[in-house]
Amino acid sequence: MKCPYCDNPDTKVIDSRPTDEGQAIRRRRECENCSKRFTTYEKVEEIALMVIKKDGSREAFDRYKVMNGIIRACEKRPVPIAEIERIVNEIERGLNNLMEKEVESKFIGELIMDQLKSLDEVAYVRFASVYRQFTDANTFIAEIEKFLKHEKEGN
Numbered sequence: 490m491k492c493p494y495c496d497n498p499d500t501k502v503i504d505s506r507p508t509d510e511g512q513a514i515r516r517r518r519e520c521e522n523c524s525k526r527f528t529t530y531e532k533v534e535e536i537a538l539m540v541i542k543k544d545g546s547r548e549a550f551d552r553y554k555v556m557n558g559i560i561r562a563c564e565k566r567p568v569p570i571a572e573i574e575r576i577v578n579e580i581e582r583g584l585n586n587l588m589e590k591e592v593e594s595k596f597i598g599e600l601i602m603d604q605l606k607s608l609d610e611v612a613y614v615r616f617a618s619v620y621r622q623f624t625d626a627n628t629f630i631a632e633i634e635k636f637l638k639h640e641k642e643g644n
Contacts, residue, residue, distance in 0.1 A: 497522035539591045552581050562616035566609050576604045
């Protein structure tokens with residue numbers, strides 16, 4: 490593995506441990522040239538999942554886009570990063586288990602909102618407002634009323 494600091498091709502593994510419930514290996518490495526340390530992750534290469542966007546275009550699924558969207562929704566909320574990573578892993582695993590080569594972005598957005606709904610109400614509304622492109626206060630109110638009705642029916 491090439492060092493990200495000095496581009497030296499010789500690095501050594503200092504520590505390895507399973508992560509993501511055994512789905513990946515986390516490796517701490519040290520460059521033999523500059524002695525800086527960095528972390529790499531090794532996981533099974535899966536069939537590329539294509540996401541069909543609202544405009545009909547397609548792009549490869551990117552777990553980091555999902556993570557960044559959730560992080561933005563949870564900004565300044567008491568949600569640990571480990572919980573966000575768990576959600577992203579669960580969504581990615583669920584999508585891979587579908588055994589589909591293509592999935593609509595709408596489906597992924599709904600999966601994210603389902604997870605956020607039970608995690609943090611404010612994060613859910615924030616994500617929904619961007620995802621569903623709320624245009625005014627009435628749209629916000631309608632979504633909150635729908636959420637509260639769902640909560641009342643669930644209790």
